[in-house]
Amino acid sequence: MRRRSQRHQTGSVASERPKQRGKPSGTRYIVARTADLRPGESAKFLLPIRGTDEECFLINYRGQFHAYLNRCRHIPIAMDWIDNQFFAEEGRYLMCQTHNAYYEPDTGECIAGPAGTCGKYLYRVPLEIVDGVVYATPPDPDFAGDRDKWQP
Ligand code: FES
Numbered sequence: 272m273r274r275r276s277q278r279h280q281t282g283s284v285a286s287e288r289p290k291q292r293g294k295p296s297g298t299r300y301i302v303a304r305t306a307d308l309r310p311g312e313s314a315k316f317l318l319p320i321r322g323t324d325e326e327c328f329l330i331n332y333r334g335q336f337h338a339y340l341n342r343c344r345h346i347p348i349a350m351d352w353i354d355n356q357f358f359a360e361e362g363r364y365l366m367c368q369t370h371n372a373y374y375e376p377d378t379g380e381c382i383a384g385p386a387g388t389c390g391k392y393l394y395r396v397p398l399e400i401v402d403g404v405v406y407a408t409p410p411d412p413d414f415a416g417d418r419d420k421w422q423p
Contacts, residue, residue, distance in 0.1 A: 299399060299406040300340070303329055306403060310334055311362035312345070315341065315355050318396060320409045328357055329405060332376035338396035338407055340380055345369040345388040365393070395401050 286315040296370040302316040317324040326349065341349045351367035353355055358376075359366035365374040372384025379393030395421065399406040 288369045297408050299408045301404055302327075303405045305331075305336065305400060305405060306338070311358055312356045313355055315351075318407055318409050327407065327409070328355070329398075330357060330361070330376055333353050335377060336398055336400060336405055337377060337379070338398050339365075340394035340396060342394060343372060343388075344370065344381055344391035344393060345370055345372050346383045375383065 272324075280386065281411075300318060308314055308329065308378045310331050310333055313328050313330045315326060315328045318327050319325070320340075320359065323379050327338055328341050329336060330350070343350050345417060347367065350365070350367040350369075350372075355370065357365045358371070363376075364382075365376050365379075366372065367374075367384070370385045372381050372388050374381050374393055379395055381388045381391050381393075383389065393409070397408045399408070
């Protein structure tokens with residue numbers, strides 16, 4: 272059963288350099304506040320990656336925040352045919368609406384879908400949460416590469 276997730280729109284509205292030790296050294300962007308998304312909700316944002324604003328999405332999955340590039344691992348197109356609809360099965364999975372590939376929300380692993388897609392991972396966007404603010408840092412991507420370059 273598919274459930275339409277409650278959704279929000281947001282954008283990359285501000286950026287700053289990280290000030291804390293041990294944090295990624297790249298510019299990070301404010302993409303949301305934790306209070307903006309309840310469990311089962313998502314929000315899209317743009318992030319500059321390799322000189323291009325790439326569409327990404329932030330999810331609150333069972334109280335934990337994750338972000339991924341909005342690009343299916345079956346065919347490299349956006350997953351939300353209906354704008355900002357990523358969750359399916361009562362918020363248990365993320366789903367690409369084109370051919371119904373299912374992904375684990377917390378790892379981005381494809382667990383069901385078209386041949387050749389299972390076992391691949393969504394491209395993760397690193398997040399930091401400081402004082403209720405969610406920051407995203409552009410990853411150093413290799414879109415043709417394997418999951419190790421995109422997973423923590
Ligand atoms: S493009 Fe996503 S499942 Fe085919």
